[in-house]
Amino acid sequence: MLRFLSNRWSLLCLAVLVAAISGGAVAFGEHESNEQRHRADIVDGQRRLRAPGIDSWNELQQSPNNNPGKTGRFGAAFHYDAFVYDKAASNPKVTGVVRRGNVLKLGEKVSGSGCKDGSWYQATPFGYVCTSLGFHVSDSPSANRYGVPPAKVRSHLPYQYSRVTTKRAPRYYRMPTVEEEKQARRAMEKKGPTPEVVSSLMEGDYFLALAEKETREADGAVFYRTVRGRFVRESDVELRNPDVVRGEELGRNGWHLPIAFVWGDERDLLELKDGNARVTGKAQKHGRFVVEDERSVDGVAYVSGEPGAVKRDEVRVARKAKRPSNVPADGKWIHVDLGEQTLVAYEGDKPVYATLISSGKEGYEPPTGLFEVQQKYISTTMNAKDPIDGFYEVEEVPWTLYYHGGYALHGAYWHTDFGKVRSHGCTNIAPVDARWLYYWSEPEVPAAWHAVRFQPETTWVYFTS
Template sequence: MPTTQRAVSAQRSLGLVFAALAGCVAPEQELAQPTAERATTETAPPLEPTTAANAPAGEPEAPGRVEPRQPSGWRVAKPALMVYAERQQRRAMRRGQIESRRPFAIYGVEPGPGCEGEGWAEVDQGGFVCLEHASVSEGPAQIQPELPAGQTMPFIYARPKILDRKTGAIAHVPRWRDRYALVRGDQPLDVLEPDRQYTFVKTKTRKSGLMLIDADERAVLAKDLKIAEPSEFSGRELAEQPVAADRRAAWSVGRPAILRARPEGGAPQVGTIEYHATLEIDPRPIVVGAEQWFAVPEANAFVVAADMNYWIPGPELAEAAGDQLWLDVELGQQTLAVMRGQSPVFVTLISSGAGGTGTPLGLFRIYEKLAVSPMRSGPNAEDPYYVDGVPWVQYFHRRYALHASYWHDDFGKRRSHGCVNLSPKDAARVYALTSPEVPPGWNSLREHKGDRGTLVRVRRGSDPVPDRRLPLGEIDDTEDTGGS
């Protein structure tokens, strides 16, 4: 069986959902650290990006995206390479980071101070890198993260099993230098930390059982691990599934939601709506006693409001001129809409901050995007966590980001430490549409004058929100007391 098929088989046979809350904090020095090498067989089909400007009010609009230039060649480097905004200036503003061991395009090379070897190369997004540790590659560069064929996530994700929830006992998981050391019965290299998600790139099966192998060839036994089974949920493309003017796009968050003949708890059951199924409702609530109900016209039935989330249109955003693309997050019903001007084109469910770690309200810009990043709790956190290999990360305020969540399927309910959790499919979809546009072969990019970040509005209902955008190039990395 091919490696990717074995990985899928392992996920299906052992997959259980990680019950920890979503992780959001990545310390500033970690925002663009090199990520583990990922299994590469096939990339996801690209989605059409926006060509609209994303300039905040009072600032000149950024130019629309242009056709890419023809590279003069490709290079690859074993360490991740920092991209600077100026040639021959290691102290210049950081523009992004090129992925380790992944080809990237260059557009000319010049010798210069502070860079041994081939010299300084011009790369995409008006950036420059030192080629001291790079070598010639045949290319071409690929959009990151690269996905194994038939999968929606770049890794196999797993954590040590919880053996007893009452006592908190967690499995002792040895890790070997490689699969051969494991099979021979050599002394383990170390032991996996508890309460931490790990990434693996392939599987092997031997007499000792199913093994999971990471990017550094280290091996562990799958029997000691709880393998994540990422959600298959995805949102609604309104061009393909338009919604009637007097209705709202909605999703079931009941397991399942019950359809009744009348808006009463004791009314006859006429059907069910499977978890996360999409439908349309009449948005006018029907109040019966202490409960609210909604009519489901297509089923000629009613559903209790607690079992249904629906998209609520927000006030027009004056800053979104013409057909500019922007993101509208609504916390009351836990939804996100991709907007073109004042019209939604894609709507879906999210999971925002829960408890004392709420998601901040306001108007923001995406200031940095990362193809893959680890996320961890802040210093002295009451609920410490570490999740590795989080894909499609988009920071919009301090340590708050939109990103994929592979450890739960509770979209439509508050679940995170403050970030906006999206399903893997939705996270990839949104990431591909927004600015700044991370070039092929790169792992991260910060917004800059030539490619400003997409606007993000986080609201609750129709209440106005403060404009919390910062000047271009300025980042507030203050840690919030509740974490994110």
């Protein structure tokens, strides 16, 4: 049920996939740095504003430790996405998801209808699981992951990702024999029937999450087993390790709003003096600085800070917004400025994080207004058909926060063009920033869970144009 809904919703959600694609909380102030309000230095006599690297960013928000212990009662998920329900009864609602191979500490066995040929158990920290709907129960934690690697929750990329580079490349249910692969290659070229070992011929734009390499003994051919348990030829995919893009945690090292983010391309860094704009260096794409002044020179608008000035239309400026009246005074909320393509996270009236986004292109704009985070996934697979670009499928889209039907904030590992509109309705965020938001926001996803759904605690999402 949930998997069907996720795919249906993604019709609005996913970024345009193009041929050229770029490759517990820590308190503010605990990490020292020499970086103050900008990252500019002198290179070959010219000033250069640099974009930041990942540094120790993944440490700023820590994932909960999954330590179920060694004694008691344990439930090991054997469905790819095993559900946690809100009640031990017929027609329960899904309240969470546990990925295959993860282990939950369970409570008492409980009576209830709706778990045909199985038994209900209390899950931790809440909810119920059914043994016939995805869980093996035992007195010791299982080490069997059923071929599914654990998500790397301490990294901004929970899996190793790849792009399929061969048109109509076969994806197999298991590693094919030499003869089966020959048949699949003929089918790929439309010269013969598709053998049963082929789950699909991938025509369109496909991005896969990979588990491990495996070698066919007969001839030494190398395949990747995907996270979802399929097999692809190593030569049919290209690994994706995108350049790191990230925002700024406000209140650290002098960073505060407004902040100007360079977008699109490298830009000229200028000095405004005596009514003239003189080039003094370069501002790297996704470089940023605290805005100190905004002015026009000969009819051209500029914003400036300590490193220098940049033309106003070459930066996106994140500014402080007024808290919506429906958001509690101490509530967590996220403001997405569609006009500026910026995102700022708040705790009450205090801005705590700022970054760039890529929202829906023309005809796919997200709705404006105030919403609540309804579901959170470490990762979820999205696919749909675009009337221009054709079919696409992106496995395990990371750090996904659904807030209104199929609309979501999520990490995007298939491009680094943040600051520019390009998606099918969802809001693309750099994976580093998406992970930060995932662990900062409410509702909290319990340790060992892959997703949580429809909890009373929430984070508000406020879209303005």
